[in-house]
Amino acid sequence: MTLRPSWVESANDPAHPFPLNNLPCGVFSTPGTAPRCGVAIGNAILDMAAVEEGGLTDVGCFHEPAWNAFMARGPRAWAALRTRLTAILAAGSPDRSRAEAALVPMGEASLHMPFRVAEFTDFYSGRHHATNVGTMFRGAENALPPNWLHMPIGYNGRASSVVVSGTPVRRPWGQLKGPQYDAPILAPSRRFDLELEMGAVVGVPSDGPLNVTEAQANIFGHVLLNDWSARDIQAWEYQPLGPFQAKATATTVSPWIVTAEALAPFRVDAPPREVPLLPHLADDGPMLHDIDLSVTLAPEGREPTTIARTNARELYYSAAQQLAHHSTAGCPMRVGDLLGTGTISGPARHQRGSLLELSWGGEEPLTLDTGETRAFLEDGDTLTLHGHARGEGYRIGFGACTGTVLPALDREGDPA
Amino acid sequence: MTLRPSWVESANDPAHPFPLNNLPCGVFSTPGTAPRCGVAIGNAILDMAAVEEGGLTDVGCFHEPAWNAFMARGPRAWAALRTRLTAILAAGSPDRSRAEAALVPMGEASLHMPFRVAEFTDFYSGRHHATNVGTMFRGAENALPPNWLHMPIGYNGRASSVVVSGTPVRRPWGQLKGPQYDAPILAPSRRFDLELEMGAVVGVPSDGPLNVTEAQANIFGHVLLNDWSARDIQAWEYQPLGPFQAKATATTVSPWIVTAEALAPFRVDAPPREVPLLPHLADDGPMLHDIDLSVTLAPEGREPTTIARTNARELYYSAAQQLAHHSTAGCPMRVGDLLGTGTISGPARHQRGSLLELSWGGEEPLTLDTGETRAFLEDGDTLTLHGHARGEGYRIGFGACTGTVLPALDREGDPA
Numbered sequence: 001m002t003l004r005p006s007w008v009e010s011a012n013d014p015a016h017p018f019p020l021n022n023l024p025c026g027v028f029s030t031p032g033t034a035p036r037c038g039v040a041i042g043n044a045i046l047d048m049a050a051v052e053e054g055g056l057t058d059v060g061c062f063h064e065p066a067w068n069a070f071m072a073r074g075p076r077a078w079a080a081l082r083t084r085l086t087a088i089l090a091a092g093s094p095d096r097s098r099a100e101a102a103l104v105p106m107g108e109a110s111l112h113m114p115f116r117v118a119e120f121t122d123f124y125s126g127r128h129h130a131t132n133v134g135t136m137f138r139g140a141e142n143a144l145p146p147n148w149l150h151m152p153i154g155y156n157g158r159a160s161s162v163v164v165s166g167t168p169v170r171r172p173w174g175q176l177k178g179p180q181y182d183a184p185i186l187a188p189s190r191r192f193d194l195e196l197e198m199g200a201v202v203g204v205p206s207d208g209p210l211n212v213t214e215a216q217a218n219i220f221g222h223v224l225l226n227d228w229s230a231r232d233i234q235a236w237e238y239q240p241l242g243p244f245q246a247k248a249t250a251t252t253v254s255p256w257i258v259t260a261e262a263l264a265p266f267r268v269d270a271p272p273r274e275v276p277l278l279p280h281l282a283d284d285g286p287m288l289h290d291i292d293l294s295v296t297l298a299p300e301g302r303e304p305t306t307i308a309r310t311n312a313r314e315l316y317y318s319a320a321q322q323l324a325h326h327s328t329a330g331c332p333m334r335v336g337d338l339l340g341t342g343t344i345s346g347p348a349r350h351q352r353g354s355l356l357e358l359s360w361g362g363e364e365p366l367t368l369d370t371g372e373t374r375a376f377l378e379d380g381d382t383l384t385l386h387g388h389a390r391g392e393g394y395r396i397g398f399g400a401c402t403g404t405v406l407p408a409l410d411r412e413g414d415p416a
Numbered sequence: 417m418t419l420r421p422s423w424v425e426s427a428n429d430p431a432h433p434f435p436l437n438n439l440p441c442g443v444f445s446t447p448g449t450a451p452r453c454g455v456a457i458g459n460a461i462l463d464m465a466a467v468e469e470g471g472l473t474d475v476g477c478f479h480e481p482a483w484n485a486f487m488a489r490g491p492r493a494w495a496a497l498r499t500r501l502t503a504i505l506a507a508g509s510p511d512r513s514r515a516e517a518a519l520v521p522m523g524e525a526s527l528h529m530p531f532r533v534a535e536f537t538d539f540y541s542g543r544h545h546a547t548n549v550g551t552m553f554r555g556a557e558n559a560l561p562p563n564w565l566h567m568p569i570g571y572n573g574r575a576s577s578v579v580v581s582g583t584p585v586r587r588p589w590g591q592l593k594g595p596q597y598d599a600p601i602l603a604p605s606r607r608f609d610l611e612l613e614m615g616a617v618v619g620v621p622s623d624g625p626l627n628v629t630e631a632q633a634n635i636f637g638h639v640l641l642n643d644w645s646a647r648d649i650q651a652w653e654y655q656p657l658g659p660f661q662a663k664a665t666a667t668t669v670s671p672w673i674v675t676a677e678a679l680a681p682f683r684v685d686a687p688p689r690e691v692p693l694l695p696h697l698a699d700d701g702p703m704l705h706d707i708d709l710s711v712t713l714a715p716e717g718r719e720p721t722t723i724a725r726t727n728a729r730e731l732y733y734s735a736a737q738q739l740a741h742h743s744t745a746g747c748p749m750r751v752g753d754l755l756g757t758g759t760i761s762g763p764a765r766h767q768r769g770s771l772l773e774l775s776w777g778g779e780e781p782l783t784l785d786t787g788e789t790r791a792f793l794e795d796g797d798t799l800t801l802h803g804h805a806r807g808e809g810y811r812i813g814f815g816a817c818t819g820t821v822l823p824a825l826d827r828e829g830d831p832a
Contacts, residue, residue: 118576119535119574147591147652147655150591150593150600151591151653153653153657154657154660155571155572155657155658156573156574158747160535160747172744173625173744173745174744175563175566175567175694177566183691184566184694185694208825211827237569238656238657240550240654240658241569241571241654241658242571242654242658242659245741245745246745248747249746249747278591278601278602279602280602326661326664328589328590329588329605329649329664329665330586330589331661332577334576337576
């Protein structure tokens with residue numbers, strides 16, 4: 001597929017993340033106005049509430065500060081809106097003048113959570129990541145758990161701590177226990193980390209088992225996702241019931257949901273299966289996405305260094321396989337459920353999506369372009385995830401997914 | 417404390433679960449009316465929407481089909497309503513005639529979920545249960561994980577599958593793998609089980625660490641809770657990230673939330689601490705509850721057998737300690753968060769709150785009063801949890817927490 005020209009000139013720049021081919025869904029406000037639905041196009045946001053008021057669409061739920069009501073309309077409504085917006089914003093559109101009145105410059109807008117997270121589930125679908133972490137924790141022979149090649153391992157996360165890009169993240173307290181001590185202490189995490197992930201947003205509810213084809217049809221779109229992780233809290237707490245407070249501080253998502261339809265041209269096959277998957281999890285054509293991913297780390301007041309470059313095609317399980325597995329036992333799925341992929345690492349060292357892997361458990365600190373080193377995150381560090389699918393003469397972006405680490409506070413609210 | 421006499425005569429029966437001392441919160445409907453808030457008193461429900469309309473209270477959120485809006489008013493509103501309802505329903509009340517018009521016979525009402533579950537977290541706070549399960553899975557020497565005596569271990573569950581008492585529960589499918597096979601199969605669970613628990617309902621939101629005293633004040637009330645569990649799915653999936661689909665089918669709660677204030681007279685001390693707790697988790701007076709708990713199993717069309725009798729004071733950690741731990745890393749807590757205690761077993765065999773423990777992993781099946789045996793649940797079995805705190809001349813009950821196991825269905829909707 002090639003670039004679809006738009007009368008919004010900035011959208012025709014081949015390097016721009018928001019061409020007419022993209023049309024990602026966000027929620028924005030301007031000074032004095034309430035948050036409402038918007039669609040990014042070039043350097044502007046198409047105010048969907050204004051589009052409705054102008055009579056260009058007749059959907060009826062774009063004044064809400066979330067896309068959930070629209071997602072609940074289902075895949076036919078999703079396709080119809082994409083077709084309509086593509087016509088409205090195409091070069092030569094007869095609707096240009098009315099739509100121009102609904103454009104808001106991106107620079108004047110504040111971006112909010114694009115959807116209400118019903119529940120958040122985090123998976124562990126990257127083989128390189130699972131192998132790296134397993135090697136560190138259990139040794140190379142037992143790196144992959146026995147179940148890993150048979151199902152996308154996942155655990156329930158915490159929806160209340162999902163935040164939109166730009167929200168600062170406070171270093172958490174937690175129980176830490178070094179091997180040399182008999183008892184844990186309560187202290188700020190010393191091994192606070194990022195996880196470079198993507199997330200899938202469920203748009204169709206279900207209350208019984210789904211196969212992979214059905215699951216694929218229920219996914220509205222995808223976001224970038226940073227699952228902030230306190231490795232020292234995790235190491236002490238995670239046996240036997242899994243991560244809990246280590247993952248409860250914050251999970252940051254990109255401000256834009258890129259729809260499954262916009263990403264369809266970038267679907268690629270999963271890697272060869274070492275063992276066959278059971279029929280309900282079997283691949284149904286290319287279901288991963290070729291999306292370049294990177295993460296930068298900027299110490300406070302300094303320039304950012306790109307610390308990792310990877311690609312979403314490095315995953316072993318697709319979002320549809322995650323959703324199919326999630327529904328196996330009859331778990332009801334709801335509009336706004338968010339499924340994280342787990343950390344997406346590639347085979348090479350610079351492709352690792354967490355500091356845990358990049359610094360190999362802290363033993364081999366990274367050197368930043370500024371000359372500073374990092375084993376784990378320091379206060380004031382700003383982490384930013386970027387993602388782009390690359391078409392012919394255009395790119396599909398998600399907007400930055402960023403957050404700055406604030407120092408831990410003590411009980412009186414002073415720096416700890 | 418002794419029985420508070422009410423003009424609702426049935427509430428004065430010393431064996432009745434809903435005396436004036438209780439006043440538990442539920443949601444009910446009658447044929448042709450919408451679900452709304454109600455309070456149980458004797459054999460009747462006080463229709464809180466009608467109470468409002470009659471001018472007896474002036475709160476403004478009882479027409480809703482959930483107590484969340486009222487919970488969000490906070491502890492002063494909770495105490496004020498309890499005081500007001502106690503006056504309205506007391507023997508000799510001048511409000512009797514107006515309140516009588518708002519009474520609905522319990523037998524005419526259908527009961528619904530009493531609150532919207534924001535998120536569900538399940539803990540593992542019973543030492544006998546943790547020891548039993550740990551002994552079966554890891555041997556007696558490693559029964560309790562090293563962290564267990566230092567924090568209430570918990571994991572995030574699935575709010576979408578929490579259902580009210582009376583909802584049938586469909587036997588789940590899942591990946592099962594016996595030790596004699598190389599690969600898992602997809603099949604209906606063969607080791608489907610109950611977990612006898614209680615749940616605490618958070619009524620005050622928070623977004624930073626809470627100590628135990630603060631956490632205690634944020635708990636609105638308690639329910640009975642059966643965390644249905646597929647042991648064979650769990651055994652294969654739970655390493656390394658914890659239970660997932662094994663717990664995703666259903667969690668059944670009692671139709672009535674018994675308020676923390678109604679249970680205050682039944683507070684008891686936690687057991688002696690084998691190792692001291694860190695200050696943020698330290699006991700702040702008696703925080704467990706003396707509540708007799710039991711569970712019955714009735715095969716389809718047969719009489720029930722009481723398969724376990726235990727008490728909520730057998731827990732090691734209180735709900736307030738669970739909530740304090742939950743907030744340690746800054747996890748935002750919301751109105752309607754549900755915290756399960758984990759299975760409550762006592763030291764004796766008949767006090768074990770799951771079939772896994774009662775049948776010792778299936779090796780020692782139970783014999784029911786009907787002569788049938790059970791290692792795990794069979795289709796058609798009805799499980800019912802009961803709970804009562806016993807005062808002088810009165811009892812505080814939760815209503816039955818019940819569910820019947822339906823057979824698994826295949827993809828075509830036929831019995832599997």
